[in-house]
Amino acid sequence: MTAATALFQVLVFPGLVFLLGIGLAGEFVDRKLYARLQNRVGPPWFQPLADVLKLLGKEKVVPEEADRRIFTLAPIVALAAVAASFLYIPMWGAMPVFAFEGDLVVVLYLLLIPSLTFFLGGWYSRSIFSTLGAVRAITQVFAYEVPLLLALLAPALLAGTWSIAGMAAYYAAHPGYFLVNVPGLLVALVALLGKLERVPFDIPEAETEIVAGSFTEYSGRYLAFFRLAIDCEAIVCASLLAAVFLPFGLGLGPWIGFVLYLAKVLAILAVLALLRTLFARLRLDQMVDFCFRVIAPIAFLQVVLNLVLKEFV
């Protein structure tokens, strides 16, 4: 593709601008569903946009003892990493903006960066609550990354390729096989709650315990970027799950494909919102215990199952 087309696709559609729009819409869906499940009204559709605009207009305060460079760069790096990873995920149609063999691993790596920026931003804020939140965030990463990676790599093993586009093509050709990956889907959904720091795994940002965790000292446009990064991370991870575990309808043409994509992402966000409403917050030790004793073994079994199946396919 030409440089102009590439630039347009990266920055506008389906790149940054599109992602931001869908991210804000996703936040609205999540908050509205959360409210309605609790018998409340919920925010109007423009609330996430209004929140971001309000934050952009507020004074940005950098604490005196904080490391200025890392403090200010962390939010932008988070948003950049999320936006970059979005480019490799096929949404409608089998081809993402860019694709190459091994891009699944790159995407997973890029999606780890936001969690690291939460840790770095919190640590270099040099305030008590931020440090506690940062340490909890990084501990949580160890707990959920293992099952999440295993669950996401299992379908790749069955498809025999490390490229997401390649996996999509494989499953489009053998549509029944995605049923094999359903346990992996369930594991990925639970681990995703940890990645997105949602109840029951919102320990790093436990409002009643450590004020706001890593984000305690953030305000103004830095906080806006962090929030945008989190919203977009939800969309990107949902898209990744849709691409890896629900790879049907990819060949039905752009318009139907787009609608189907939105439906899949919406369904995943709805499930996440429901899980958020249903449970209380776990303690860090309980969460690590749960991840390593319950969902990591299931993910491991999924990998073994796929490897065995590969031999007979």
Added chain:
Amino acid sequence: MKTPRRRPGVMLQTLLRSLFRRPATTRYPYVPFVMPKGFRGPPRFHVEGCIGCQMCVRNCPARAITITKVGEKRFEATVDLGKCVYCGQCADSCPKKIIEMTSEFELAQIDKGKLRITFHAPVAPPSPEGSAPAVSQPPSG
């Protein structure tokens, strides 16, 4: 009672049912809200019957009431709503029962001066039966 089974997500049914019901939130202020009968809002003094005994002044826990004499058997009452605790003791203490607790509750003001409400005495001296209604200043805005 069957033995409880411990499981996560007990509230699932209730939550899903709430999705299809109207929210429990009252959409105030788009929907007006009316307080129940007997609600203790700001007091209103029907000063044409006031005898100036100052029982209300003495018993008010917040010292929010002032009664001033403006003429022969004519009194004026001022209530500082900023100090009033809406307890209704003035209404109970008044021997002539001329104090009424209204049901207003939208009393917010930016200007504290507007919170001092004066109930002026009627212009003419009160007639034996009934009297001209007292002119009172309701809170504005």
Added chain:
Amino acid sequence: MSDKKRIVQVPIGPQHPALKEPESFMVDLRGEKIDAVRLRLGYNHRGIEKGCEQRTYVQDVYLVERICGICSTSHSTAFVQAVEEIAGLEVPRRALYIRTIIAELERIHSHLLWLGVAGHEVGFDTLLMYSWRDREAVMDLLALLTGNRVNYGLNTIGGVRRDITAEEIPEILRVMDVLEERTTYYIKLGLEEETLIRRLAGVGKLSKEDAVSLGAVGPTARASGVDRDTRRDDPYAAYGEVSFKVVTDDHCDVYGRTLVRLGELMESYSIVRQLVKNLPEGPITVKAPLRIPAGEAVSRYEAPRGEDVHYVQANGTDKPERVKVRAPTLANTQSVAKMLEDGYLADLPIVVAAIDPCFSCTDRTISVLDTKRGTPRTLTWDELSRYGIDWHRRRGIDFSKVVLSGGARA
């Protein structure tokens, strides 16, 4: 594991999202585990006891009521009971019944509020939303019966100010039915919801011996198996004429306190129904003298949080000589440090919330500790006033324009 791992001092309070009211818990943290907790009280001190001395008894009823919004009728009734005892007044039975009905309705609203707050502290906001939605039913009922949702202003010296009419009684019974059904659901939730039990069970342990030696009261003590309830042990108002169970539990932790409060809710519904059924006819108040004869009385009341003690000393004038309030949270706060020993930081909010803290009730006294000699000292009113002015003057505040009450200049 080296024991010299760094101890981090985390200030929980006075401003903290976990605390609904300001109080300072200085936590020494090692990793995620709590090493020690230092408690400082007094942030909500408003000089109410002194204020009572400068107002008449009638005014004091309303002042004492506003010590706390959630247990307002507890303080009001305890105060009024003490004054009535000094004055030797015989309160009519109907008034006692009405007082008890409102007291139980307050207990209901307070426990439902606590349930929501507990849910919020463990991140279970859904429980918060649902329990507070149900609480609206009892708030609306209280607004109907007394004229306000909090600070009911129902008590007066010698009885109550407002009667319960025949039209209001079906509404009371209807609300009790609705709430009983909802509370049954919350009990089911408490017994079955895995994530909730995991956060509440095994947390904030307080053995029975510790509960007794640290002076815990109310649901905090009853959850450790201490069978004390002022309503049964020292019946006041109409409690001598209703039958109810005192709910105790043996879990000795936050889960036990949850179960005790839920059990008390069910008992309250039963008590209100009994009272409404047997409501006697008669006057609702008896004439009280303006000047209360000299004497003193101690009055105990079972507030939703525990035993509330009021002491009133009268000197023959229309203003009390001394009013002293010992709120239940003051008795329970000392056990918090014990409960948090060797716990996790994540458990601190729920442990503090489990004693149902009401720091507005608690902060009645300041003890001045002479740090050089380690002995407490008493300051007179004037000494305290001058001490405060000096303290601020040393920090640069200009007092030349300030006129103290009584005309003296600072």
